[in-house]
Amino acid sequence: MAEGKGARPLELLKSTPVRQAVGVVSLMAVISVTTTAIAFLRVRDGLEETIQTSLDQSAASFSTARTAAELRDQVSAEARVADAEQRIIVLLSADGRSVGNAGARLDAGMPVIFAQPDDEQLSEHGYEFRVIADDRGTLILGETRESVNEVSRVFIAQAAFSLVPTLLLSLAAALVIAARSARRVVGIEGTLERLTAGDLKARVAEDPARTDDLARIAGGLDRMAAAQEASVAALKQVSADIAHDLKTPVQRIAVLMAELRNQTGEGSPEAALAERALAEADRAVAVFQSLLQIAQIEGGGPRGRFRPVDLSAVVATFADIYGPAVEDSGHSLAVDLPSGRPVHVRGDKDLLGQVVANLIENALRHTPNGSTIRLTLRQEGTSVVLSVADNGPGIPEAERALVLRRLYRRETSRTTEGNGLGLALVAAIADLHEARLQLSDNAPGLVVSLAFSTVAALPV
């Protein structure tokens, strides 16, 4: 079953090991990204601080100039040696002239700088500015943000070329490992399903070299299945032996009785006795046969043969078979089937037929002449309900569970035919099909109903 086919990706996502693997890798990713981000922020803050410090220092150095002229001389002297790509020093005088290593103006209080034709290039990374405006003029100091940008670039590159591939690789590795153990879990699951379905030969059969926890579970499961198979086989052997050892003498009795009947004259009292003895032998065998069949069904073996069965056709067949017999016994038979379409359930056609037959026989036997037996099949939500109802005397509620026991016979039906196994067999077959069996009051009469789960759109 499941172990044969490769598990589909979507199915895999539902499995615990795969989900755990994805979870662990996600957690790892979050931790890794967080620590990297924290490191980045701290380094960046440090660099920002350095920029501010150096702006502070240079502002301080210009504070010594007392007059506008002094400041202008200091600015032009320092600007000459300062690399404009690193550092901007510009003084805008009150008369509109400017000195420094770049062109500058103030736009709504914010400095805007531009390269002058004979100046050096400006930094492409932008600047952090400090504007000091007083009676000496407006001093614009700028420090490049290159170091900050450079650090961002380095961290992004680190994330792109190291963190992402690491995470992807570990995710892939984790998925492969998890998928492998998920497949083993699916294999174990499939084996359990097959065992439940009655395939006692199903085994996980893991590589014996494996010793991990899954292998131990699989090994334990296999040992349990082997023990179960052995005990079922032993039981089967015992029932086969009993069947053989008991039926062979009964067959001999039947054979001897038949000979006795043939040797006595036809119609003689002796022949009639032999005939009655033969009928009794048949009854003994029928009881025995039913008990064996119930045991076999309870063993779950027939589940291995389950197919989609058209329950509607089964009911129709038995209505047809029993029709004349029901009428001849003074009863009437009504059949209520969903018109013209099959109603599929998963099961064994012969056993489902046996259910319908036993319920009809039961109704025939326990209702007076003139009673109506009604066979109904109807869809109720996701289930299909088969019911056999009569308008006879019914069964008191207290006794309804008892009549499903094997060999139980009600006081009132001691004298009727039947061996007390018909309903027990119905109960066993209902159980095998996981159908809900219910006995209820038909006011008057009895309704026996079995609710099966439906099988939708089956390839037959």
Place this chain on the structure above:
Amino acid sequence: MKLLLIEDDKTIADYILAGLRQEGHVVDHMADGRDALSQAMASAYDVLIVDRMLPGLDGLSLVRALRAAKVMTPAIFLTALGGVDDRIEGLQAGGDDYLVKPFAFGELSARIGALARRPVQQAEATVLTADDLRMDLIRRTVKRGDVEIDLLPREFALLELLLRRKGRVQTRTMLLESVWDISFDPQTNVVETHISRLRAKVDRPFERELIRTVRGAGYKIDG
């Protein structure tokens, strides 16, 4: 017919042998599975009657071995094992029919008759007849002499089966298997009521009775 009975229980074997010989068959008997295997390979039989539990070699393995050796003689299993699984096991091993012990001799005899490879008569026929009865399979009509008989579909199917297997006994279980595809025998005698309805239409209004009851076995229309 030439038959081989493979059965280790002496009482049952004697009874079957006597019955079959009385019916005019030539019957060989073996009690051991291994001896029976070589016997079945060495001579030609029409039908093998094989008990499932045998000393030497069990019945299933015996038939499986024969089928492997391309001996396709029809085989009927006799067995105490009556479960559905056992039946399927028997048919899968290459058995052609399966009879659960205890069985009536009539049932065995009828099933042997059904298994024997007779030339299939009237398989392609469009009209089946017996005495003055004519069944037209295309127009779905039945007549006795000039009198038209109106049958329900199920009665038609039952009569058609008896006509197709004219001269051979059909037991209740055989009829249930062929007409309704049911492999168990309900307690109520449902087949009898179907037959009696059929008789009411096909036989009762006429002088000669066509559908005969064979005591302890079933029904047949004489060929």
